Amino acid sequence: MSRTVLLLLLLLLLCGPAAGRPPPAATPRLKLAFPELRARHGLRLFALERSCCYEALLLDEERGRLFAGAQNHLLSLALDDISQRDRKIYWPAPVEWREECNWAGKDITAECMNFVKILHPYNRTHLYACGTGAFHPVCAFVEAGQHAEEPIFKLDPRRTEDGKGKSPYDPRHAAASVLVAWAGVPPSALSSMTPAGSTSPSSWPFFGCRRSEDPDDDKIYFFFRETAVERQQGLGKTSFARIGQICRNDVGGQRSLVNKWTTFLKARLVCAVPGPDGADTHFDELRDVFLLQTRDKRNPLVYAVFSTSSSVFQGSGVCVYTMADIRRAFLGPFAHKEGPNYQWVSYQGRVPYPRPGMCPSKTFGTFGSTKDFPDEVIQFARHHPLMYNPVLPHGQRPLFLQARRALHLPRIAVDRVTAADGHYDVLFIGTDVGTVLKVVSVPKESWHRMEPLLLEELQVFQDASPITSLQLSSKRQQLYAGSATALAQLPLHRCGAYGKACAECCLARDPYCAWDGTACTRYVPSTKRRFRRQDVRNGDPNVLCSEDPRRGSVPQKQLYGVEGSTAFLECVPKSLQARVLWTYQRTPDDPQREVPTDERVVRTERGVLLRSVQRADAGLYFCHATEHGFTQPLLRLSLEVIGARQAAGKAPAGDPQLAAGPPGRKVWYRDFLQLVERPPLGAADRGCQRLWSRGRPPPPPRAPAGAPGRGQGAEPRKARRRRTHEGPRAERGPRSASPW
Template sequence: MSRTLLLLLLLLRGLAAGRPPAAATPRLKLSFPELRARHGLHHFSLEHSCCYEALLLDEERGRLFVGAKNHLLSLALDDISQRGRKIYWPAPVEWREECNWAGKDITAECMNFVKILHPYNRTHLYACGTGAFHPVCAFIEAGQHAEEPVFKLDPHHIEDGKGKSPYDPRHTAASVLVGEELYSGVATDLMGRDFTIFRSLGRRPSIRTEQHDSRWLNEPKFVAVFLVPESEDPDDDKIYFFFRETAVERQQGLGKTSFARIGQICRNDMGGQRSLVNKWTTFLKARLVCAVPGPDGADTHFDELRDVFLLQTRDKRNPLIYAIFSTSSSVFQGSAVCVYTMADIRRAFLGPFAHKEGPNYQWVSYQGRVPYPRPGMCPSKTFGTFGSTKDFPDEVIQFARHHPLMYNPVLPHGQRPLFLQATVPYTFTRIAVDRVTAADGHYDVLFIGTDVGTVLKVVSVPKESWHRMEPLLLEELQVFQDSSPIISLQLSSKRHQLYAGSTTALAQLPLHRCSAYGKACAECCLARDPYCAWDGNTCTRYVPNTKRRFRRQDVRNGDPNVLCSEDPRRDTVPQKQLYGVEGSTVFLECIPKSLQAHILWTYQRTLNDPQREVQMDERVVRTERGVLLRSVQRSDAGLYLCHATEHGFTQPLLRLSLEVIGAWQATGVASAGDPQLAVGIPGRKVWYRDFLQLVERPPLGATDKVCQRLWSRGRPPAPARSPAGPPGRGQGEEPRRARRRRTHEGPRAERGPRSASPW
């Protein structure tokens, strides 16, 4: 069975709950103009540059360092649009010409795209770029303190960037600087075929993965690299690489299948003595699984790894790994966030090795004897007496060379994605996570960038217990007006700011917008935003350890019945008076702040009558902004109450009092030439006001008919018929002819002969 057919069957049969998951709706959706005008969105762009891919956030200096096309930038963290410094770093002319001779576009590809940016020491940065298909690296002097206006490139310390930066600006690279050593995953040739995990800089010899061996790396796309301590002994420190690659263990007949991977190497790996000289001897890799469990074990996998964020905890040896995935399937479109623990990752690397004896054999768990020391273990005092990998026995080196793949995959926490969006017009691209202290615990807030220039703000809350988490989509923010994909994301917990980069610009946005949730306690509580709390008057930023009597916050439950019982404005409902003409249309508008709220309309004739739900039919139509009443009747007059139901809590939003005026009243006012027409009188609605209301909000497909009806009503009333007979005969004939003569003869004499006309 083909992979495409299998995915199609999964869709037809449903996922975990028996049907495809519905896309989550954000509680609040803010457009680019709203963010710019009221919520502190700042932008920065550089003329004749692009591709703000490398972001380095430096809290101590108060700067955001940026790598872009032909430029390095130093921007203020408080406001990136002000006090910027820049370094112009183009590729030499001869490199650009050589790039052009090789068939590359001299204006789009033969430039220096800065891909790597790391802090080197207290005064310098280390940056690498593509250099017009001639990778180059340099040291950048940035000063030691925020007040030092230093930002310059040292021309005497420019190095070859091979093995550090990609040649092609379209290729990805991932690296981390540990001490004075750079660990990078990158393509090391012009054609982009020789991919390697490479250690450079420092005093130790350079080491890389085995060359042209698909068991080690098979067309990888590197995503992220992190250092994670294993124990108190620095010799046990490991470097973890996250990438996706073409799977060698794929089933026959499925073609190329992409798998997400996590690879590990020991920081103190020195290579082998007789075999694997200057090659990694501790390299292992395992599959990262992010899948929705399906019926009969047929899971829906997300294998296109896009980005990884390492969230530090109190224990530096056990951070949380947040990763975002997409799918390359043409049948099922979606993105997912999965969370992994270091305990599960280490368990996979301590499990069985994957083994394949021949080209026609399936990959199975290796059942033979594993040599000592176990491949993948670091030489240290913690796990043995070996002082260096050069002291490892040959059988250990040979086993590691032929068995780099682990058999057991790394499963996500909870065995399923934390957050999933299916059948939406965007794909996740980047992620940043902030651990926030709230009144009832710690919460992880996810900021997810998409390929349409939006950022999703998601909070993870416990459902029944802290072991089972539920994602809440709080906001969807349009941070780039041109909808360009977000290619970089950084977060400052100290300044409560988010920084995003795209191919066209940089954006800065606060992590919270508490005032946007509304002016009532219930609205602030229902938002369930760990950054915000009700202080007795407004929804404001929550600060731990503050002694405010009326501060209210409950992210886990979000129950206004408990938190907002003391709010004196709880029972106050805004009121509005409406007038409608009998037979015309009236629109009852009610828009909740929350897109997740369900609107319920009730009606009562008077305040003393019981409320009953408004039933929708052909005459009463529900819209996104309210209810449209077609052909209003006298019986429609009364009190309409708009309720919003969210998270099990119902609150009234608006009370509308509708008064229906007879059609003869509106027509009489229009024909009598009432001097109060321009001002209007309560209880007497003139005909043209109903017409203006229809122009502002046309009814659904019935505009023409209603407008014709209103136009006919706006004419002066016809003269009363004579008791002796209808107009045109007997006594009514002469007055009509006299009126015609008085009306036309005088003007005709002044205008001259009347032209021939059928009218």
């Protein structure tokens, strides 16, 4: 087989339907820019001078405060309005640490600072904070008071402790942690233990904790990504998304794995788009994770954001996982390397007792501590940390996809909303261009198959800086976002922005909003009102809006066009997902026909452009919006075409009525056209006019149209030139048949 054939086969594999055709980019229904959010929709901002990097956010509903970590600062802001009643703590790195950092070759103005990376509630009165400390990680306790009315926010710089193993050294590195009572071990030892068999994970974007019925069986679940060789040996090292599990009472081994986790297990998190030929497109770069609490606190839903490291296409996806699927993976077979090529297979040999990954329990077992585990269990855990079965997402595919090459989704927060027809999960996804995507998950055919609806794209930060943190308050209905430059606060809903009609509110399918009979307002489940209309699942205005008194009323607009010039029929629906349809009728009695497009009639995103208006273009135009199977009229536009001579205020001799326009009606456009034909004099022109008036007699007055001019009643030279240029068309008159 020649090299050419081999190259063609390789291109087919790389550019096949599964790898080379990413899903189309999602279009938001409503897109709001920064100025509009700031002026009309309650966007509030907070920023410190000579500071940056608002990454660590801690939302405290009881105190009514938003605690934030930044460069050299700790902040306490009011949840109702982050721009008011702020409290600050200046927490810089010591001078000697900064100088040592600078001697190591770091930038003293950008890197040798104390970037606060971690914030946790420690008890009822104190917080626990950690920062980079100019590449010398440091942690401290912050007194924040117990109640909202207590104006306490202070840190004792003399009572700090080593932050190594808790906060990163480099401010560019991400950090995540969970603060738990670790079997009597102080919090400083939480992150100093490392997993057995791990291949040095590149990042640990999230930690999660689950409590079981047996306190001794409590486990910690954490999410990370790592580079490893798995399954296909010929491809080399590949990035994998992982979920890890350890026991909360793991204190390490007695003789081996000392100060290392002995109960550590990991499984692969799969988030992929199934391909038509069986080849899946994987999103393997884990970015962020959000745990959505349900009624069963032991079984939260796990929402995870991924991106792809593929060189074929770029995109991001959101997958959701259940705790039942996660437990099933960790109770399944272990992965094992076997054969001459060390292929990963399911381990079929004997598994020692207690099963690796089980927690020591004095109540239900014979081992009171991990130090009592047999050496056989410790060695098996060291060499078999990986589970063979991966954790698959709910529905076997991503819940939401965004295939735009220049857009990544680094952060996510989820709110469970009660609507009239059930509970819906609303996703707020932060992007790397300073926007927030608002997505609602609705059942497509059943509650087991969900469909994402991209409701809004909101420009939260004007400078388009990436969103580095998200916090959500369901109680106050507010979203809080952090970036490198500022903190932002935004309401979760903007019901009035969807429109002023029942159909527009219904088509939005926003579980926060409902039609109350007069406007699109916030939906409150406990409120009982006769005219309240909401249907998130179907969003059918034909059923919900039949009693709307304004249904059928269409805004009207009058437009004038000059024959031979251009005219623009503008109509922009509020929904970017709506398809616009234009119809036309010459008289009210004629049937409506769709406006065709050709070289003279051009469709644009904002309307229809008539490049050369004709007399037959006059008539009634209707702009319709079709969305979700529902068509509604948006605008009724009446176009009146003015003849070129009539527009210029001149008419052929013997037709003064055409020149003057309709009786008793002022031709408003005549003055404007005369200005275009003879614009006002500039400064140089006025000077020449003064010189002319001094040295020469004034020019003779211009004869009116139709009056005798110079010579033997000849018409003016300008009018003669115009008639010669126009030719016989000016005498042809308007056409009677429609050009369409």
